Amino acid sequence: MNEFDIIRHYFTRQPCRPEGLTLGIGDDAAVISVPEAHELVVAMDTLVSGVHFPDAAAAGDIGWKALAVNLSDLAAMGAEPRWATLSLTLPEADENWLADFSSGFFDLAAQYRMDLIGGDLCHGPLSITVQVHGLVPAGQALTRQGARPGDGIYVTGTLGDAAYALAEAVVTSPDHDYFFHRLARPQPRVVCGMALRGIATSAIDISDGLVSDLQHVLDASRVGANILAVSIPVSQPLNQALGEEEAVRVALTGGDDYELCLTAPVAEADRLRAIGDTHQVPVTQIGTIMPSPGLHIEGRNLEIPERGGGYRHFN
Numbered sequence: 001m002n003e004f005d006i007i008r009h010y011f012t013r014q015p016c017r018p019e020g021l022t023l024g025i026g027d028d029a030a031v032i033s034v035p036e037a038h039e040l041v042v043a044m045d046t047l048v049s050g051v052h053f054p055d056a057a058a059a060g061d062i063g064w065k066a067l068a069v070n071l072s073d074l075a076a077m078g079a080e081p082r083w084a085t086l087s088l089t090l091p092e093a094d095e096n097w098l099a100d101f102s103s104g105f106f107d108l109a110a111q112y113r114m115d116l117i118g119g120d121l122c123h124g125p126l127s128i129t130v131q132v133h134g135l136v137p138a139g140q141a142l143t144r145q146g147a148r149p150g151d152g153i154y155v156t157g158t159l160g161d162a163a164y165a166l167a168e169a170v171v172t173s174p175d176h177d178y179f180f181h182r183l184a185r186p187q188p189r190v191v192c193g194m195a196l197r198g199i200a201t202s203a204i205d206i207s208d209g210l211v212s213d214l215q216h217v218l219d220a221s222r223v224g225a226n227i228l229a230v231s232i233p234v235s236q237p238l239n240q241a242l243g244e245e246e247a248v249r250v251a252l253t254g255g256d257d258y259e260l261c262l263t264a265p266v267a268e269a270d271r272l273r274a275i276g277d278t279h280q281v282p283v284t285q286i287g288t289i290m291p292s293p294g295l296h297i298e299g300r301n302l303e304i305p306e307r308g309g310g311y312r313h314f315n
């Protein structure tokens with residue numbers, strides 16, 4: 001199979017939403033139109049073999065996750081996903097691998113009726129870059145900058161499962177499949193993010209770890225925070241595997257969950273609960289924004305590395 005056969009066979013599909021897509025795959029570039037009174041929200045993330053996933057990871061999981069981590073960024077902005085581009089560097093043109101990879105990618109794309117509108121294909125060490133394009137009504141994007149003293153701090157879902165799945169111990173766990181799924185096939189909180197427009201004062205997705213990512217919000221908003229350790233939501237399997245105290249420690253520092261952390265006035269608590277009920281994802285208050293800088297974690301004698309110890313590529 002040559003480059004053009006691969007693109008045609010594995011990556012060219014009928015568009016889910018032809019409206020707004022003037023020109024898709026096949027020309028030098030795609031042409032899209034942004035509806036009136038909307039803004040385009042653009043994010044990009046790369047997954048490198050051996051850094052972001054093990055060399056032997058299943059191709060379908062890689063395809064899913066390459067899109068999921070990008071959708072999580074759009075979710076944190078409150079944007080509606082619309083288009084994606086894909087830059088794929090492959091050591092070989094393995095047809096089974098390509099079939100599985102594209103299935104994983106398009107399974108998630110279909111959930112949000114996104115179209116793949118272009119990309120690039122190169123020969124080299126396995127690396128996947130996805131760029132996503134979403135829409136928000138003008139001026140309504142959620143950012144890291146709007147947290148105000150007195151706001152509640154909330155997270156979606158439960159934290160720590162993905163980090164535990166990365167640990168060796170999970171192999172012997174009776175909940176192995178649950179943990180592995182949380183790591184390999186994260187479900188980006190896209191519909192929650194969109195529902196949070198006009199309610200959340202700030203938002204970020206949790207990719208590096210709660211402490212590390214919340215600190216970005218505090219820096220951008222020039223505020224501090226008090227977090228209550230016992231209020232951090234952890235799953236039943238994680239509680240069972242590690243015990244409450246260690247589960248909370250992993251939930252505070254572990255990465256790869258792709259849940260949202262947001263702030264909102266406490267008067268919005270009912271609306272936040274309703275969003276959680278509608279989308280069947282718990283939205284839990286874990287603390288409060290404070291006027292002076294610093295992140296304080298109350299209630300546990302926890303050893304948290306400075307700034308949460310989130311993964312950094314260049315130290």
Ligand code: ADP
Binds near residue numbers: 007027087088118121
């Ligand atoms: P160029 O030579 O101009 O860089 P390419 O031959 O790389 O163009 O790509 C031809 C067409 O196929 C373009 O429309 C491009 O966006 C699309 N394309 C290339 N690689 C991918 C891919 N991995 N996924 C989706 N579309 C792709």
Ligand code: MG
Binds near residue numbers: 027028029
């Ligand atoms: Mg070209």
